[in-house]
Amino acid sequence: MMSVFYSSKGIVISKIKYKETSYILKIFTEKFGLISVIVHGARKSNSQYLGYFNIMNELHFDLIKSANSEIYLLKDADFIRFFLKNIPYKSQAYFYIVNELVRKIYTDEYDIIYQLIIKYFESLIENKIRKIYIFWRFLAKFLQILGNPIFYDNCYLCGSKLTSKRFISKRGDGFVCEFCSQNNKAIKAISSEATMIFEKFRNLGNVDLEIADNTIQEINSIFLLHLKTHFHQDFNLTLLNELN
Ligand SMILES: [Zn+2]
Structure with missing residues (x-):
């Protein structure tokens, strides 16, 4: 069966356990929007990916998918950053609300939305402006796009x-x-x-x-x-x- 390679940056939106040692991730990718990815063996104690798939982590994904499947398989992943590192629990909702938003949208502007989300997260971490103002400006731009x-x-x-x-x-x-x-x-x-x-x-x-x-x-x-x-x-x- 014909398989195709895909490559994109993405943010981990959710992960669920799958079979004995695997995960199914939902990832919001820069190129393809929200996709599901199976990662075989990711929960083995010797997995090279331990700690990679925390929610809201940004990674670079190499993926493979057969033409008649909706689900991608992970071929390789490179860690980029852990956005929730050092974020106090009460501020994490500002990040998690993005998960709710990206599950509900259909657009062909995924790359622009992706850049906007990264910029939003960076502003939250910078923490110079009240978070609620950062959120409203993000949401207004999101709606515009x-x-x-x-x-x-x-x-x-x-x-x-x-x-x-x-x-x-x-x-x-x-x-x-x-x-x-x-x-x-x-x-x-x-x-x-x-x-x-x-x-x-x-x-x-x-x-x-x-x-x-x-x-x-x-x-x-x-x-x-x-x-x-x-x-x-x-x-x-x-x-x-x-x-x-
Ligand atoms: Zn009027």
Whole structure:
């Protein structure tokens, strides 16, 4: 049977035990998106790959796959980096939420998404900016790449530039200006603190803004509404509540 070689960088998304000594990994790869890979013998005590397949590790994978199979076989792997090294438990949700996102998307822009994720992880590790701001900027870019950007600068109804008072469509269509909000029952107001965050969205890394927990939840729920509206109603990110 004809087999083909594949080669790509990838991030380990999950691993499950398979047979006596093997793993089945889910990997988000730069070239092919999310794939499943069998690693024979990876759990043997003398495996050359011990410690390689921790969740969120980045590796370079050499793979083989027959034309009629969905599952790849590992031929070789080179370790690149261990992103969760030295990351405190309470901050790990910022990394794991990427696992939830990449399981739900279909795109032909895997390389761009991959670069974005690597940059996001590097910013988290650098730790110069509040993690929630890093996450929101990452999510906004992620949505843009997938072709469903969240427009936070302009009213989705009339297109005018949004000012100090903002509203949002409860249906997830987007932000609404004060004028268009009048007599519109499908609209709700956004808190002044959340408004300020969206006003400064492009510069979130450069200003040291304090933010209340309930504003974080408010903004997370705005993003989640957007995801549900533009992908599907069952879209959920269970780790969203862990980000603070
Ligand atoms: Zn308007």
